[in-house]
Amino acid sequence: MPINIEGLKFTYSNGGPFEKNALHDINIDIQDGEFIGIIGHTGSGKSTLIQHLNGILKPTAGRVIINGIDTKQKDLKELRRQVGIVFQYPEHQLFEDTVKKDISFGLLKQGLSDEEIQQRVISALHSVGLDESILEKSPFELSGGQKRRVAIAGVVAMMPKILVLDEPTAGLDPSGRDEIFGYIKELHRDFNMTVILVSHSMEDIAKLADRVIVMNEGTVYMDKPSGEVYTQPDQLEKIGLSAPQITYLMKRLKTILPDIDENIFTVEAAVKELQKHLKQ
Amino acid sequence: MIRDITIGQYVPGDSLLHKSDPRTKIILTFVMMIFIFLINTYWGYLLLTLFTALMIVTSNVPVKFILKGLKPVIFIVVFAGVINMFTIGGRIIFEFGFIKMTYEGVDMAVKMAIRLFLLIITASMLTYTTTPIALTDGIEKLLGPLKRIRVPVHEIAMMMTIALRFIPTLLEETDKIIKAQSSRGADFDSGNMVERAKSFIPVLIPLFISAFRRADELATAMEARCYRGSEGRTRMKQLRLTRYDFITSAITAVFMAWVLAMQYMVF
Numbered sequence: 001m002p003i004n005i006e007g008l009k010f011t012y013s014n015g016g017p018f019e020k021n022a023l024h025d026i027n028i029d030i031q032d033g034e035f036i037g038i039i040g041h042t043g044s045g046k047s048t049l050i051q052h053l054n055g056i057l058k059p060t061a062g063r064v065i066i067n068g069i070d071t072k073q074k075d076l077k078e079l080r081r082q083v084g085i086v087f088q089y090p091e092h093q094l095f096e097d098t099v100k101k102d103i104s105f106g107l108l109k110q111g112l113s114d115e116e117i118q119q120r121v122i123s124a125l126h127s128v129g130l131d132e133s134i135l136e137k138s139p140f141e142l143s144g145g146q147k148r149r150v151a152i153a154g155v156v157a158m159m160p161k162i163l164v165l166d167e168p169t170a171g172l173d174p175s176g177r178d179e180i181f182g183y184i185k186e187l188h189r190d191f192n193m194t195v196i197l198v199s200h201s202m203e204d205i206a207k208l209a210d211r212v213i214v215m216n217e218g219t220v221y222m223d224k225p226s227g228e229v230y231t232q233p234d235q236l237e238k239i240g241l242s243a244p245q246i247t248y249l250m251k252r253l254k255t256i257l258p259d260i261d262e263n264i265f266t267v268e269a270a271v272k273e274l275q276k277h278l279k280q
Numbered sequence: 281m282i283r284d285i286t287i288g289q290y291v292p293g294d295s296l297l298h299k300s301d302p303r304t305k306i307i308l309t310f311v312m313m314i315f316i317f318l319i320n321t322y323w324g325y326l327l328l329t330l331f332t333a334l335m336i337v338t339s340n341v342p343v344k345f346i347l348k349g350l351k352p353v354i355f356i357v358v359f360a361g362v363i364n365m366f367t368i369g370g371r372i373i374f375e376f377g378f379i380k381m382t383y384e385g386v387d388m389a390v391k392m393a394i395r396l397f398l399l400i401i402t403a404s405m406l407t408y409t410t411t412p413i414a415l416t417d418g419i420e421k422l423l424g425p426l427k428r429i430r431v432p433v434h435e436i437a438m439m440m441t442i443a444l445r446f447i448p449t450l451l452e453e454t455d456k457i458i459k460a461q462s463s464r465g466a467d468f469d470s471g472n473m474v475e476r477a478k479s480f481i482p483v484l485i486p487l488f489i490s491a492f493r494r495a496d497e498l499a500t501a502m503e504a505r506c507y508r509g510s511e512g513r514t515r516m517k518q519l520r521l522t523r524y525d526f527i528t529s530a531i532t533a534v535f536m537a538w539v540l541a542m543q544y545m546v547f
Contacts, residue, residue, distance in 0.1 A: 051459065054463055056459050056462065056463065077465075077467075080462070080463060080465060081465070084463065085460075085463040087456070087459065087460045087463070090460065092457070092460075092486055092489075092490060093457055093460045093461060093464070093482075093486050094486065095481070095482050095485035095486050095489075105464055105465070105466075105482065106464040106465035106466075107465075109465040109466065109467065110465065140489075154464055155463070155464060158464070158465065
């Protein structure tokens, strides 16, 4: 399901004294099943951009078309079923008295049968690595990491074709972070979901995304396949970002070991490359 | 949507009104309000309107912003106006069955509308040009004498400061939760009254939870900094009357004297 963003411009409180241009002239096309990473500084427009994907914000100028649905139209039910957004700290939206009710909140609104709902809740729960024992518990007695996963399951249960995640691992410990990224990867692979991951950690984006969109001051600064973005660290440094640390290490190592490949962006790939080199 | 509420917001600026002491502004606002109720001739209203316009122009608060703030009260003004027009007895303009429109009624309706608009603009000018903190400081100082009869003035002012401080935070939070829940399929705009009221449960519960969490965190933070009420507490920013207060008071006094003269001498 392709996403077309054409000449998108967005201004907060248009015409008021606190008018603020958040996005200008954004053009992005995203194909089905892509794994996109969006990266940029705080205030670069990342969060504003993703809120256009299910019509929460409407373009001030330009248009956003998702699988033929213009987000400017009135009836957004179908659009919101197709595009699932997990906002920052999604556990703050939990409100029901049991985990089961909370995950099925969106499904009930779609008028599905009880069995269908039950089945979807359980599969959503599994896809974020939780089991049925948690279903009747109150979301408020869970740990922070579990709450986060329940909240993500609430969006995944809707079976969106496009899954958008805004900093899904903010405030989690490293193992919790790796787990959640693992599940996101599986969702992408098993259901061919288009995944759009917003983060400001280059390391995380490098590990997961196939294509990276770098935002800066409300514009698209770069839009390239993952590998190409990091080959020009100076371009990223210019806007206050950086390549993954491992890339810098490999560049340094290259001065002593001229045979190695310096264009490496994840620790795993670096380990492989160095092992290969050691064998030689 | 929620960001559109402008009453009670502060608009940063550098005008005479911005620089005046909050105590001066609070007192003058009250004086102004008393005058708005006292006056009942169109000449008086004209002068008061001129004075309000002067206030707006010198304060540099965008007119658009003020008009936007008036939008929610238009309904009340129209409603009160219609009731006045048809219920007050006097010389009849026209009659249709039991509906009677009178000169006195129309006169009253117009005056009432002017009064309400002037009142709201005056009251909002106070908050547009005064930071919430300065406002509560001013109130605390003005209520100071009540401390003698054991009214916990400082505590009341502190509660007001905190409440004002959290209005934008809670609005932002509400906005965020509404966005998140509507992304999960919540629908706030359709169905009958009961259904609509119910649809706000998924917003209210997380909002209350976060408000309590914030309150708890704030209490801890205040305790960690050894806050223990008003006793022996000093201020970083002392309120001081300056020449700006003299100028604002003088201008207001001149205008109000003029208004009084119009009211009682000319007619």
